[in-house]
Amino acid sequence: xxxxxxxxxxxxxxxxxxxxxxxxxxxxxxxxxxxxxxxxxxxxxxxxxxxxxxxxxxxxxxxxxxxxxxxxxxxxxxxxxxxxxxxxxxxxxxxxxxxxxxxxxxxxxxxxxxxxxxxxxxxxxxxxxxxxxxxxxxxxxxxxxxxxxxxxxxxxxxxxxxxxxxxxxxxxxxxxxxxxxxxxxxxxxxxxxxxxxxxxxxxxxxxxxxxxxxxxxxxxxxxxxxxxxxxxxxxxxxxxxxxxxxxxxxxxxxxxxxxxxxxxxxxxxxxxxxxxxxxxxxxxxxxxxxxxxxxxxxxxxxxxxxxxxxxxxxxxxxxxxxxxxxxxxxxxxxxxxxxxxxxxxxxxxxxxxxxxxxxxxxxx
Numbered sequence: 374x375x376x377x378x379x380x381x382x383x384x385x386x387x388x389x390x391x392x393x394x395x396x397x398x399x400x401x402x403x404x405x406x407x408x409x410x411x412x413x414x415x416x417x418x419x420x421x422x423x424x425x426x427x428x429x430x431x432x433x434x435x436x437x438x439x440x441x442x443x444x445x446x447x448x449x450x451x452x453x454x455x456x457x458x459x460x461x462x463x464x465x466x467x468x469x470x471x472x473x474x475x476x477x478x479x480x481x482x483x484x485x486x487x488x489x490x491x492x493x494x495x496x497x498x499x500x501x502x503x504x505x506x507x508x509x510x511x512x513x514x515x516x517x518x519x520x521x522x523x524x525x526x527x528x529x530x531x532x533x534x535x536x537x538x539x540x541x542x543x544x545x546x547x548x549x550x551x552x553x554x555x556x557x558x559x560x561x562x563x564x565x566x567x568x569x570x571x572x573x574x575x576x577x578x579x580x581x582x583x584x585x586x587x588x589x590x591x592x593x594x595x596x597x598x599x600x601x602x603x604x605x606x607x608x609x610x611x612x613x614x615x616x617x618x619x620x621x622x623x624x625x626x627x628x629x630x631x632x633x634x635x636x637x638x639x640x641x642x643x644x645x646x647x648x649x650x651x652x653x654x655x656x657x658x659x660x661x662x663x664x665x666x667x668x669x670x671x672x673x674x675x676x677x678x679x680x681x682x683x684x685x686x687x688x689x690x691x692x693x694x695x696x697x698x699x700x701x702x703x704x705x706x707x708x709x710x711x712x713x714x715x716x717x718x719x720x721x722x723x724x725x726x727x728x729x730x731x732x733x734x735x736x737x
Contacts, residue, residue, distance in 0.1 A: 380404075381425040382405045383425065384419075384424045385427075386408075386441070388410050388434060392483075393409075395484050395486075396428060396489065399484060400489065403493060411433060412440070413435065419451060423450075426455050428456075431479075439470060442475060455496050455500050457477060457479060457480055458471045458476045459480055460482065478492060480492060481605055546598055546600055546601060559690050560596070560683070560690055564593045565590055568586055570726045577678055595633065596658050599631075601632065602624075603621065603625050607621055612698055613697070623659070626659055633648050633655060634652065653677045657677055657681075658687050660680055662717060662718060662720050663716070663717045666718075676720075685727055688719075689707055689734060692707035693707050712724055712727070
């Protein structure tokens with residue numbers, strides 16, 4: 374990590390000198406760190422350097438972080454610099470306002486050094502890979518149609534970059550929620566079992582015939598991407614959530630769809646198809662067949678098939694996993710609960726599919 378980002382520059386803005394010292398010590402081996410005590414000092418510094426990342430306190434005297442972010446985004450020279458908010462606040466409105474204004478993440482204070490390093494490193498990597506991908510895309514536009522071999526080689530490079538970005542985003546989601554570690558890999562494996570049976574038996578044949586199943590499976594790994602924007606205090610809470618906290622947690626569905634919409638707008642049509650499947654799953658995997666789910670209370674076949682499939686694997690994993698507020702259920706109990714919710718939580722036709730493959734879910 375040190376070798377990879379030694380040349381990266383980070384500006385940390387906070388009116389508390391103690392926080393600045395802590396951030397600089399934590400990130401000293403990750404990048405070149407510049408610390409300033411106000412937003413105005415940051416803008417003065419931006420006249421002489423262009424950072425790869427800005428860590429910006431929300432609550433500061435004079436110009437606060439939200440106002441400073443707005444100015445950054447209005448200036449073409451600074452608009453693309455990723456900004457992570459630093460906040461000791463617990464008010465949801467401030468966090469949502471900052472993320473809606475263009476911040477890529479936020480970190481609560483006081484800092485936990487290892488978490489700060491991990492989150493900063495991931496965003497530096499995402500920024501670097503995005504710049505590389507943009508450069509590769511520019512090169513592709515200039516290739517002559519007759520240079521087929523060159524196009525093939527460059528396309529492979531772009532594919533590798535896409536894969537690297539995809540993997541980094543998935544890692545970021547997992548790093549935010551250490552309570553559900555391994556959730557993404559498990560649900561993807563089980564999703565594949567359901568898809569295999571759908572293909573073999575012809576259930577929902579018309580819908581899945583139009584799918585590239587490899588793309589759908591990869592897309593399923595982003596179903597919880599919206600958790601990037603959920604507060605650590607809620608995501609890592611060692612106990613059952615309050616009604617207010619659960620209301621915020623529900624927002625990970627719409628947050629995920631919004632994140633994927635932004636990504637889709639910058640991609641070619643083939644890649645946008647990949648994102649479209651991911652968006653559907655992010656938005657609808659908590660909807661229920663009887664209409665009692667969220668975020669929109671969709672019911673029956675108004676819920677896209679991708680989301681109805683993900684609902685089964687997502688709930689099965691929640692049932693067999695230990696949580697701060699419950700013990701893990703056995704495989705047999707989880708299967709019984711899922712089958713018992715046919716026609717309520719789950720699509721009855723997909724429960725028949727589940728009945729044929731659930732034994733595979735128990736395999737390591």
